[in-house]
Amino acid sequence: MIKVTLPDGSLREYAKGTTSLEVARSISEGLARNVLSAKVNGQVIDASRPLNEDCTLQLLTWNDTDGKSTMWHSSAHLMAEALEALYPGTKFGIGPAIENGFYYDVDFNGQSISSDDLPKIEQKMLELAKTNSVYIRKEISKNEAIAYFREKKDQYKLELLEGLEDGQITFYSQGNFTDLCRGPHLPDTSFIKAIKLTALAGAYWRGDEKNKMLTRIYGITFPKEKELKEYLHLLEEAKKRDHRKLGKELELFHFSEKVGMGLPLWLPKGAALRERLIDFMKKAQQQAGYLPVVSPHIGNKNLYITSGHYEKYGKDSFQPIATPQEGEEFFLKPMNCPHHCEIYKSSPRSYKDLPLRLAEFGTVYRYEQSGELHGLTRVRGFTQDDAHLFCRPDQVKEEFCKVIDLVLYVFKALDFHDYTAQVSLRDKENHEKYIGDEANWTLAEQAIIESAQEKGLKTVVEYGEAAFYGPKLDFMIKDALGRKWQLGTIQVDYNLPERFQLEYTGSDNQKHRPVMIHRAPFGSLERFIGVLIEHCAGNFPLWLTPEQVAILSVSEKSNAYVEQVLEQLQKNYDIRGYADLRNESIGKKIREAELKKIPFMLIIGEKEALAQKVAVRIHGKGDAGIIEINDFAAMVNKEIENDLSI
RNA sequence: GCCGAAGUAGCUCAGCUGGUAGAGCAGCUGAUUUGUAAUCAGCUGGUCGGGGGUUCGAGUCCCUUCUUCGGCUCCA
Numbered sequence: 001m002i003k004v005t006l007p008d009g010s011l012r013e014y015a016k017g018t019t020s021l022e023v024a025r026s027i028s029e030g031l032a033r034n035v036l037s038a039k040v041n042g043q044v045i046d047a048s049r050p051l052n053e054d055c056t057l058q059l060l061t062w063n064d065t066d067g068k069s070t071m072w073h074s075s076a077h078l079m080a081e082a083l084e085a086l087y088p089g090t091k092f093g094i095g096p097a098i099e100n101g102f103y104y105d106v107d108f109n110g111q112s113i114s115s116d117d118l119p120k121i122e123q124k125m126l127e128l129a130k131t132n133s134v135y136i137r138k139e140i141s142k143n144e145a146i147a148y149f150r151e152k153k154d155q156y157k158l159e160l161l162e163g164l165e166d167g168q169i170t171f172y173s174q175g176n177f178t179d180l181c182r183g184p185h186l187p188d189t190s191f192i193k194a195i196k197l198t199a200l201a202g203a204y205w206r207g208d209e210k211n212k213m214l215t216r217i218y219g220i221t222f223p224k225e226k227e228l229k230e231y232l233h234l235l236e237e238a239k240k241r242d243h244r245k246l247g248k249e250l251e252l253f254h255f256s257e258k259v260g261m262g263l264p265l266w267l268p269k270g271a272a273l274r275e276r277l278i279d280f281m282k283k284a285q286q287q288a289g290y291l292p293v294v295s296p297h298i299g300n301k302n303l304y305i306t307s308g309h310y311e312k313y314g315k316d317s318f319q320p321i322a323t324p325q326e327g328e329e330f331f332l333k334p335m336n337c338p339h340h341c342e343i344y345k346s347s348p349r350s351y352k353d354l355p356l357r358l359a360e361f362g363t364v365y366r367y368e369q370s371g372e373l374h375g376l377t378r379v380r381g382f383t384q385d386d387a388h389l390f391c392r393p394d395q396v397k398e399e400f401c402k403v404i405d406l407v408l409y410v411f412k413a414l415d416f417h418d419y420t421a422q423v424s425l426r427d428k429e430n431h432e433k434y435i436g437d438e439a440n441w442t443l444a445e446q447a448i449i450e451s452a453q454e455k456g457l458k459t460v461v462e463y464g465e466a467a468f469y470g471p472k473l474d475f476m477i478k479d480a481l482g483r484k485w486q487l488g489t490i491q492v493d494y495n496l497p498e499r500f501q502l503e504y505t506g507s508d509n510q511k512h513r514p515v516m517i518h519r520a521p522f523g524s525l526e527r528f529i530g531v532l533i534e535h536c537a538g539n540f541p542l543w544l545t546p547e548q549v550a551i552l553s554v555s556e557k558s559n560a561y562v563e564q565v566l567e568q569l570q571k572n573y574d575i576r577g578y579a580d581l582r583n584e585s586i587g588k589k590i591r592e593a594e595l596k597k598i599p600f601m602l603i604i605g606e607k608e609a610l611a612q613k614v615a616v617r618i619h620g621k622g623d624a625g626i627i628e629i630n631d632f633a634a635m636v637n638k639e640i641e642n643d644l645s646i
Numbered sequence: 647g648c649c650g651a652a653g654u655a656g657c658u659c660a661g662c663u664g665g666u667a668g669a670g671c672a673g674c675u676g677a678u679u680u681g682u683a684a685u686c687a688g689c690u691g692g693u694c695g696g697g698g699g700u701u702c703g704a705g706u707c708c709c710u711u712c713u714u715c716g717g718c719u720c721c722a
Contacts, residue, residue, distance in 0.1 A: 201717030202649030591683035
């Protein structure tokens with residue numbers, strides 16, 4: 001007999017060799033029907049694998065992330081089976097589960113398929129799923145495995161096999177399809193009830209552009225048709241919220257081929273919104289003891305040679321511009337830190353001056369590969385809400401913690417409530433990619449991890465995600481549709497102070513080297529606004545929205561009063577808005593204001609003019625009654641106060 | 647940068663196997679003076695992304711280039 005501990009702490013005894021599925025069945029039939037895989041002693045395995053020793057057991061269902069992964073991984077195999085049936089001779093690369101579904105990279109051996117073929121593949125998959133084929137696991141020797149794929153002429157699997165050790169190789173089969181796979185998989189295909197193949201794309205074999213381009217087919221599956229519908233609805237919603245679409249509709253920004261790709265033009269409304277964000281951040285920074293500085297858009301090549309950026313990115317930047325007479329070379333600044341280092345150096349510093357917090361909304365230019373550009377979230381010219389904190393080594397942690405506070409304040413004010421902090425460390429294997437000495441890296445990494453802990457942040461650690469000069473704490477936010485975005489970043493840097501020979505005089509009257517913290521709560525304003533647009537679907541917080549109120553005249557008879565109301569709101573209450581005095585029906589004016597997502601509409605006819613009141617209509621909600629102007633103003637300002645008092 | 651798809655009026659889109667470029671909205675002009683998501687009528691607006699080619703004739707076919715979109719790779 002073996003002892004099995006369940007997640008609730010209860011202990012049960014079973015005969016040795018009992019499967020997780022059988023354990024589930026002993027608890028309830030219903031549970032057994034929903035078990036996709038099992039986590040045994042922390043490792044996810046097939047629910048049909050026998051348990052041979054005492055263990056902790058978590059039965060995984062659709063409600064568990066790992067359960068979903070099992071489902072999707074098995075779905076990838078199902079798709080492969082369908083592809084093999086429909087397109088004989090297809091070779092298979094890898095087919096993993098991903099965050100939302102799965103993909104399989106395949107080589108159609110010369111045949112080409114288009115997205116029109118996807119429904120056909122879906123159909124085949126459904127057909128195969130209905131056969132309730134069992135996923136069978138088989139341990140196999142390396143030689144046998146090689147022989148199998150030689151026979152199939154699948155060079156990709158053979159290549160994968162090269163990296164595997166004999167004795168650890170398993171095959172999984174379902175129906176007529178067998179794949180090299182470590183699993184785990186579903187008990188059988190019947191769990192896959194709803195299937196959608198979502199996209200078709202090229203992807204290099206093993207992600208290396210020197211390799212052959214395979215066809216990647218993305219898909220997602222569900223245990224119920226209803227869940228697929230919900231998912232498709234979510235996709236629709238995401239399309240509606242696309243910041244590129246809303247940016248156009250709400251007249252926030254524009255791209256012009258003539259200006260250049262990836263170079264956003266801010267229209268008046270977008271610029272107004274942006275200015276407000278900047279003001280908001282300036283105020284917060286002023287309170288946190290930051291000092292504004294300003295640096296030019298270009299910097300001498302030598303500046304970047306000193307900083308090390310030239311060596312690292314010189315060839316991949318916009319190429320330098322040169323002075324006509326002397327031929328001196330200048331780069332468009334790709335970051336503000338070197339400039340700020342020179343500001344630090346402009347005068348001798350005492351330990352009493354530190355921390356010195358230099359802040360700048362600095363516009364930087366980076367050559368991003370053409371295929372990378374995407375609306376506002378990936379551009380070639382953007383403005384960072386940048387600051388560099390120069391501090392003594394003993395101040396690093398405290399300063400780091402303060403920056404975390406600031407970042408969290410910003411997120412709250414903008415209604416981002418779901419985020420994780422990603423501790424981005426060096427690639428464990430490959431330390432040569434980074435500059436700076438080992439001891440400092442270790443110090444910096446520790447400072448970050450400790451600060452994140454101290455602040456009680458939900459943290460994940462990612463290796464290989466550090467900047468080349470230092471580790472980072474990146475804030476990953478989840479938007480209203482559950483999509484993840486990287487926004488703010490905080491970075492500890494021992495390297496630039498070294499390169500720029502930054503110094504301060506300590507209390508011991510000796511020269512010391514300060515530590516630098518780079519930080520940008522928004523990251524880039526462009527990217528942040530892009531994400532914000534999608535997060536709030538264009539319904540910005542009242543304090544931020546370009547136009548808070550639309551004042552609409554019912555007929556031209558009321559125009560004078562409308563203008564009077566607007567003036568009062570602007571002058572006395574600092575409320576932003578516009579008057580719609582056009583010779584159009586009130587219905588049309590309302591419709592347009594609704595489409596522009598103006599939070600409040602004031603409908604003004606003869607009634608209101610006579611009573612010296614306003615009829616309020618709330619965006620998305622409708623008529624909210626007739627009230628005094630100052631009551632309306634109070635209502636607006638109250639809401640703003642609520643949003644900003646956190 | 648690489649693979650694939652797409653570019654038609656300011657916007658959203660139609661235009662079949664090649665035969666004189668269309669609609670709605672927006673804009674302009676006029677009528678109407680309107681009560682909570684589109685009042686009516688008229689008008690303007692396009693070297694069909696750019697450049698080459700095939701053809702009697704190209705939005706449509708071919709080549710090339712640019713941009714956009716979906717991915718890959720990248721992201722100081």
